[in-house]
Amino acid sequence: MTLSYVLMQNLRRNPLRTALTGVAFALPMAIFVLAISTVVMLTKTAARIEQQLRLAVHHKAGITAFMPEGMRRKIEDLDPNRQRLLAVCAMRWFGGRIPDTPNPLMSLACDVDTFPTVYQDVPMTAAEVEQWQHERRAAVVGDGAANQYGWTPGSRVVLDSTIPPYQRLEFIVVKIIPNASPPNAFYLRRDYLLESLQARGLTGTGCNIFWVKCRSAAALRTLQKDIDALFANSPDETRSEDENAFIAGFIEALGDIPGLARVMATVVVFIIALVAGNTMMMSFRERIRELAVFKAIGFPSSRVFLIVLSESLLLALFGSLVGIALGVGFLLVPWHNPHSESISAPEVSWIAVLGSLAIGLTVGLVAGLWPAYQAVRLRTTDALRQVV
Amino acid sequence: MSAADIELVDVRKVYRKGRNAISALDGLSLHVASGSFVVIMGPSGSGKSTLLHLVGGLDAPTAGTVRVGDAQLEQMSERGLTAWRSRHVGFIFQMYYLVPVLTAAQNIELPLLLFHMTGKERRQRVRTALDVVGLSDRMDHRPSQLSGGEEQRVAIARAIVTDPDVILADEPTGDLDARTSEEILSLLSLLHAQYGKTIVMVTHDPRGAAHGQRVVHLDKGILDRDVQNEAHATTAAAPK
Numbered sequence: 031m032t033l034s035y036v037l038m039q040n041l042r043r044n045p046l047r048t049a050l051t052g053v054a055f056a057l058p059m060a061i062f063v064l065a066i067s068t069v070v071m072l073t074k075t076a077a078r079i080e081q082q083l084r085l086a087v088h089h090k091a092g093i094t095a096f097m098p099e100g101m102r103r104k105i106e107d108l109d110p111n112r113q114r115l116l117a118v119c120a121m122r123w124f125g126g127r128i129p130d131t132p133n134p135l136m137s138l139a140c141d142v143d144t145f146p147t148v149y150q151d152v153p154m155t156a157a158e159v160e161q162w163q164h165e166r167r168a169a170v171v172g173d174g175a176a177n178q179y180g181w182t183p184g185s186r187v188v189l190d191s192t193i194p195p196y197q198r199l200e201f202i203v204v205k206i207i208p209n210a211s212p213p214n215a216f217y218l219r220r221d222y223l224l225e226s227l228q229a230r231g232l233t234g235t236g237c238n239i240f241w242v243k244c245r246s247a248a249a250l251r252t253l254q255k256d257i258d259a260l261f262a263n264s265p266d267e268t269r270s271e272d273e274n275a276f277i278a279g280f281i282e283a284l285g286d287i288p289g290l291a292r293v294m295a296t297v298v299v300f301i302i303a304l305v306a307g308n309t310m311m312m313s314f315r316e317r318i319r320e321l322a323v324f325k326a327i328g329f330p331s332s333r334v335f336l337i338v339l340s341e342s343l344l345l346a347l348f349g350s351l352v353g354i355a356l357g358v359g360f361l362l363v364p365w366h367n368p369h370s371e372s373i374s375a376p377e378v379s380w381i382a383v384l385g386s387l388a389i390g391l392t393v394g395l396v397a398g399l400w401p402a403y404q405a406v407r408l409r410t411t412d413a414l415r416q417v418v
Numbered sequence: 419m420s421a422a423d424i425e426l427v428d429v430r431k432v433y434r435k436g437r438n439a440i441s442a443l444d445g446l447s448l449h450v451a452s453g454s455f456v457v458i459m460g461p462s463g464s465g466k467s468t469l470l471h472l473v474g475g476l477d478a479p480t481a482g483t484v485r486v487g488d489a490q491l492e493q494m495s496e497r498g499l500t501a502w503r504s505r506h507v508g509f510i511f512q513m514y515y516l517v518p519v520l521t522a523a524q525n526i527e528l529p530l531l532l533f534h535m536t537g538k539e540r541r542q543r544v545r546t547a548l549d550v551v552g553l554s555d556r557m558d559h560r561p562s563q564l565s566g567g568e569e570q571r572v573a574i575a576r577a578i579v580t581d582p583d584v585i586l587a588d589e590p591t592g593d594l595d596a597r598t599s600e601e602i603l604s605l606l607s608l609l610h611a612q613y614g615k616t617i618v619m620v621t622h623d624p625r626g627a628a629h630g631q632r633v634v635h636l637d638k639g640i641l642d643r644d645v646q647n648e649a650h651a652t653t654a655a656a657p658k
């Protein structure tokens with residue numbers, strides 16, 4: 031027999047009370063894990079959408095129709111102080127494929143100056159941006175294609191265009207996009223494409239899409255209207271689209287969720303502390319004489335302190351673990367998620383798990399401290415005198 | 419097998435409650451020989467429990483000295499007293515105070531958790547103590563499954579498992595019927611006669627007094643009468 035065995039047995043003294051106190055720990059902890067995990071998920075989604083707050087402006091006739099490249103300037107002039115938009119990147123389909131293979135790449139020629147800003151979700155280092163700007167043949171490629179064809183930064187790549195005039199161009203890979211979407215994305219420089227077309231006596235300034243990087247979901251919505259209004263009744267009527275606008279707006283509308291979660295957590299912790307503290311004090315009072323006998327037998331005050339404190343900690347540990355298991359279990363069930371494309375799947379946040387455990391144990395500690403202190407102060411002789 | 423003598427010299431114990439001072443012991447001097455069985459009697463509030471608590475180092479005297487064997491208790495720190503108590507004193511109370519969630523054997527083992535001992539050695543000690551109190555067949559029962567007399571025997575086993583020099587019993591039969599009381603008293607007599615323990619027992623029961631070699635009567639915190647129990651003294655002395 032060890033002292034820890036005695037402690038465990040003590041929890042069985044009043045099984046109903048132990049169970050109820052355990053539940054008092056477990057339920058808030060489960061909710062806590064769920065809430066924090068959701069906050070983390072929303073924060074991640076918000077951050078990702080923030081990076082992607084882009085409008086795709088294309089011709090009303092469809093994505094294959096060309097628009098004059100001067101429209102970029104007109105869009106930029108809608109917001110000269112750059113309060114709503116960050117940058118505009120014009121794009122033209124290249125339609126490249128590996129020579130002698132049928133599979134095309136999702137290849138787009140982009141404006142060299144604004145591409146890194148508009149595509150903040152492609153995390154480029156300063157050195158990579160530098161290479162992109164100084165190497166005319168630079169290409170930023172998706173990891174799917176890179177893995178398939180064995181490309182690494184510095185690789186020389188030759189692509190054939192599937193669009194007239196079907197020219198063959200050579201590129202240098204400067205960056206591989208991790209977790210690229212689509213995996214076979216291939217971004218090249220539009221000025222490079224333009225030069226090669228002009229060398230053949232062609233103009234090729236037409237663009238298929240203007241990507242407009244916006245500062246916020248609200249800015250995105252007004253720009254969407256303004257841009258389409260700007261080109262209404264012109265030969266180049268546009269349609270501006272954004273798939274993330276709805277979700278971004280939703281998250282913005284939710285406001286300060288992390289702050290709210292913190293307030294909630296504080297209240298919850300306070301309530302469990304009261305419940306647990308009360309239980310610990312009750313269980314201590316019931317056992318005053320028994321603890322006095324421990325002291326009479328020769329248990330030092332420090333041991334008696336630990337006995338009372340550990341009981342509270344054990345209860346807190348059990349309750350918290352059960353609660354965390356419930357919360358994690360709930361998160362791991364593969365619930366159907368209609369927004370699975372846009373909102374990150376809810377995942378177990380280790381911050382939430384460790385945080386809950388830490389909070390649970392802290393509450394257990396605080397709840398046990400007072401009775402434990404009372405146990406140390408307990409005068410054995412007085413406790414023994416009060417006959418039941 | 420070990421025992422110690424007890425010596426109190428001019429012991430006073432005053433409890434202060436606000437302005438009132440209650441004198442529980444008022445200049446008590448007493449010597450208890452090593453290996454003797456002394457019974458303390460006296461009216462309620464006469465200071466009997468206080469005396470036991472002082473001898474057991476649970477409380478410090480307001481004045482005077484308390485010596486148990488080599489230990490001068492009034493000079494020891496609380497921490498020192500606690501450690502000393504775990505080795506030299508066994509307590510028995512009227513209400514037994516067993517841990518309800520532990521079995522008889524586990525309750526008896528409790529004081530041994532304070533000793534550096536192998537599990538095997540501990541179990542051996544517990545088995546011996548159970549044999550002495552005659553409860554070997556109930557070792558796995560919890561207190562709620564035992565009768566009052568059996569609970570008190572477990573408490574006695576818990577008090578002797580550390581092989582203390584002194585056993586202090588505060589009304590050990592106060593909650594038991596006459597027949598069971600007699601069994602418990604016989605058990606204490608056995609501990610004294612066979613194992614040579616120094617036993618100080620507080621009781622209100624005249625039949626309990628018959629088991630002591632000596633009966634000390636307290637009244638209002640002072641020694642009232644100190645009677646040698648002749649019949650007992652001769653029978654106890656006979657085997658030696």
Ligand SMILES: Nc1ncnc2c1ncn2[C@@H]1O[C@H](COP(=O)(O)OP(=O)(O)OP(=O)(O)O)[C@@H](O)[C@H]1O
Pocket residue numbers: 412415433434435440441442460461462463464465466467468469
């Ligand atoms: N902590 C305390 N504070 C104040 N007075 C106390 C305290 N402890 C004991 N007393 C008083 O000291 C006196 C002696 O108490 P003690 O418990 O030693 O008596 P007792 O002889 O054991 O009585 P009983 O036979 O009822 O157990 C009593 O008057 C009691 O009220």
Ligand SMILES: [Mg+2]
Pocket residue numbers: 466467468588
């Ligand atoms: Mg008393």
